[in-house]
Every structure is written in C-alpha cells, then in structure tokens.
Amino acid sequence: MSAEDILETSDRSAVVNLPSPAQLYDRWEQQQWSVADLAVEQDAGRWSKLTPFVRKELLAALADLEIGEVSVTQTLSSLVDHAPTEEDRIYLCTQMADEARHVQFFKQYLLKAVGVSEGDLAPDGELGLASAYGNVFEPTLREATRLVREADGERTVWFAGVVWYHLITEGVLAAAGLKGLRTFVRSLGGLPALETGLTNVTRDETRHLTYGLAATRLGAANGYAEVITETYWAGIDKTVExxxxPRQRALTPMIPLALAQRAKQLSAQWNAARDRVVRQTDLIGLGHHAAEAEQRFDAALERNLDLYEEVWSAKHPVRRAGRTAPVGT
Known part of the structure; x- marks a missing residue:
C-alpha cells in the first residue's frame, strides 16, 4: 500500500509500511513518462471552446502549479546535498528530475494548448503576480531550504526543510490542488493531454510524499519530533493562507448557481487539504497531535476568510454562497 492509498483510506488500523528510499528509486525507474509523447497541442481546440469563466479558472490553477513546480525545482538541491545517507541522496536526485519534467509539462501545455506567453508566467507577469503559491508560499520554502544549506545539513534544520518541502508543498498544497483539478478536468472532457499529464504528475508526487512521510516519521522517532511538530504547525497556517x-480578489460568479458551484469546488479543495493535514500527523508518528492539527487548520481558515472581507469589503465566494468551511464531503 502506498502513502497515497493510506491517506485516502478510512481504515486507520492498517499497518503502515512505507517504502525505503531504495524502493522508491526502483518505482521511479518503472514509472517513467515523456512530456513530448503527450502532444499537448491536441487540447487546443477543446480549450478554445470552453466558457471564459472555466478557461480563467483552469488557467489560474495550471499557472499556480507551473509556478510552484519552478519553485520546488530551484530549491530541492539543498536537501539533496545534505541528505543523511547515500540512499536518500540517490532517491532525491530522481525527484529533481521529476520536478524538472513537471515544469516542462505545465509550461508546454500553457504555451501550446492554452496560448499564454512566457512573460505571463514570469514572477512579474500577469499570472505570476496572481499566483498564491508564488507570492505567499515560495518565499517561505526558499528560506527553509536556504537555511538547510547554510546549516550544512544540521539535522534539525534538514528535517524542518523536509516538512516544508515534502509534507506541506507536496503532501498538502500540490496533492489537494491536483486532486481537485483532475476531477474538474475529467468533468469537462475532451482534454486528453491535460488529463494524462495530471495523472502522471500525481503519481510522481505520490512518491515524493511517501519519501517525506518516511523520512519525518524516522526523524520523529529519533529525537526530532519537536522541530517537526513546530514546523508542521507553521506549515498549516501558511497552507491555509x-x-x-485573502489579498487576491477571488473569482466570484454573479449567477447564484455558478456561485454555488464555485463555492463547492473551493470547499472540496479545502476539505481535501484539511483531511490530509490531519492524516499526515498520524503517518509521521504524531497522531496524538491530530486534533490540534484540525483545530489549527479551522482557526487559520476563519482568520483568512475574515482577512479577505477586511481587504475587499466583501465576503469570500464560499461565505457569500452561504457555505461553511470546511464542510463535510
């Protein structure tokens, strides 16, 4: 059973046997794929027929993933350089290759199927300026991995970096975003290159998360539980932000039915993130903190929704639609 399977199951009595870095390396060799083989331009015709609102929503999600992949590609090397064992280092090198391939996939899709320009994806471009990941999270990840390099691999700092990189970025933000996006794309139909590419990326991210869960569980059991927990709490706050x-005006349809659907999509994404935050505490050996993780997520959500109203003098679409967040699935 993979880490992703365990996160999705409700059977908490299952024995968790996470694979070793060497086993994850073997999976990587068996799960290769090619961006060129996807022929991303085949989706261009279907893309042009989507409604303007749907195109805008999909574009924002894809651009955020592309910007996120660029960020993680640029910051992983410090964790590789200071990995605790050669086995860890060899596996993490495969992850660097994965991240570069993800950058290429999203970039080529946005350029050839969607028709955006490279300038739009730059940090000061239209999509870059609107990216929640790029503006809110990227500076934190960059700082955490910089500290790993400057501390020359000191284990407390290295484990904090793994929490930010693998548990928060890969395990919560990327996973929740990919899950919601894949469901949305399947519901639209006619975007085979995007659907296949997202499936491939998700499989890669599962390996990455599995490594992070195994590494932090080992760390928590060997004297690093405090720094892992403290970093995870900070990660929950940043995840919700x-x-x-809150400082970016959300897409808010005026038609009540469309507004309700948009609120439902956002609530589902938030629920997925909240559920993963809680379940990961169990998998890394900190299950006694699960209730606190849930409370922290909920409190952060309310703070950020309040801040949104303060900044924009309007309710967030989720509150405007009359939904509470997070909500049951």
Whole structure:
C-alpha cells in the first residue's frame, strides 16, 4: 500500500509500511513518462471552446502549479546535498528530475494548448503576480531550504526543510490542488493531454510524499519530533493562507448557481487539504497531535476568510454562497 492509498483510506488500523528510499528509486525507474509523447497541442481546440469563466479558472490553477513546480525545482538541491545517507541522496536526485519534467509539462501545455506567453508566467507577469503559491508560499520554502544549506545539513534544520518541502508543498498544497483539478478536468472532457499529464504528475508526487512521510516519521522517532511538530504547525497556517489567498480578489460568479458551484469546488479543495493535514500527523508518528492539527487548520481558515472581507469589503465566494468551511464531503 502506498502513502497515497493510506491517506485516502478510512481504515486507520492498517499497518503502515512505507517504502525505503531504495524502493522508491526502483518505482521511479518503472514509472517513467515523456512530456513530448503527450502532444499537448491536441487540447487546443477543446480549450478554445470552453466558457471564459472555466478557461480563467483552469488557467489560474495550471499557472499556480507551473509556478510552484519552478519553485520546488530551484530549491530541492539543498536537501539533496545534505541528505543523511547515500540512499536518500540517490532517491532525491530522481525527484529533481521529476520536478524538472513537471515544469516542462505545465509550461508546454500553457504555451501550446492554452496560448499564454512566457512573460505571463514570469514572477512579474500577469499570472505570476496572481499566483498564491508564488507570492505567499515560495518565499517561505526558499528560506527553509536556504537555511538547510547554510546549516550544512544540521539535522534539525534538514528535517524542518523536509516538512516544508515534502509534507506541506507536496503532501498538502500540490496533492489537494491536483486532486481537485483532475476531477474538474475529467468533468469537462475532451482534454486528453491535460488529463494524462495530471495523472502522471500525481503519481510522481505520490512518491515524493511517501519519501517525506518516511523520512519525518524516522526523524520523529529519533529525537526530532519537536522541530517537526513546530514546523508542521507553521506549515498549516501558511497552507491555509495559500488556499484562501485573502489579498487576491477571488473569482466570484454573479449567477447564484455558478456561485454555488464555485463555492463547492473551493470547499472540496479545502476539505481535501484539511483531511490530509490531519492524516499526515498520524503517518509521521504524531497522531496524538491530530486534533490540534484540525483545530489549527479551522482557526487559520476563519482568520483568512475574515482577512479577505477586511481587504475587499466583501465576503469570500464560499461565505457569500452561504457555505461553511470546511464542510463535510
């Protein structure tokens, strides 16, 4: 059973046997894929027929993933350089290759199927300026990995970096975003390159998360539980800030039915993130903190929704639609 399977199941009595870095390396060799083989331009015709609102929503999600992949590609090397064992280092090198391939996939899709310009994706471009990940989370990840390099791999700092990189970025933000986006794309139909590419990326991210869960569980059991827990609490706060993005005006349909659907999509994404935050505490050996993790997520969500109203003098679409967040699935 993979880490992703365990996160999705409700059977908490299952024995968790996470694979070793060497086993994850073997999976990587068996799960290769090619961006060129996807022929992303085949989706261009279907893309042009989507409604303007749907195109805008999809574009924002894809651009955020592309900007996120660029960020993680640029910051992983410090964790590789200071990995605790050669086995860890070899596996993490495969992850660097994965991240570069993800950058290429999203970039080529946005350029050839969607028709955006490279300038739009730059940090000061239209999509870059609107990216919640790029503006809210990227500076934190960059700082955490910089500290790993400057501390020359000191284990407390390295484990904090793994929490930010693998548990928060990969395990919560990317995973929740990919899950919601894949569901949305399947419901639209006619975007085979995007659907296949997202499936491939999700499979890669599962390996990455699995490594992070195994590494931090080992760390928590060997004297690093305190720093892992403290970093995870900070990660929950930053996760919710990215998800709500209170300083960016949210897409808010005026038609009640469309507004309700938009609120439902956002609530589902937030619920997925909240559920993963809680379940990951169990998998890394900190299950006694699960209730606190849930409370922290909920409190952060309310703070950021309040901040959104303060900044924009308007309710967030989720509150405007009369939904509470997070909500049951």
């Amino acid at each position: 990215v998800l709500v993005n």
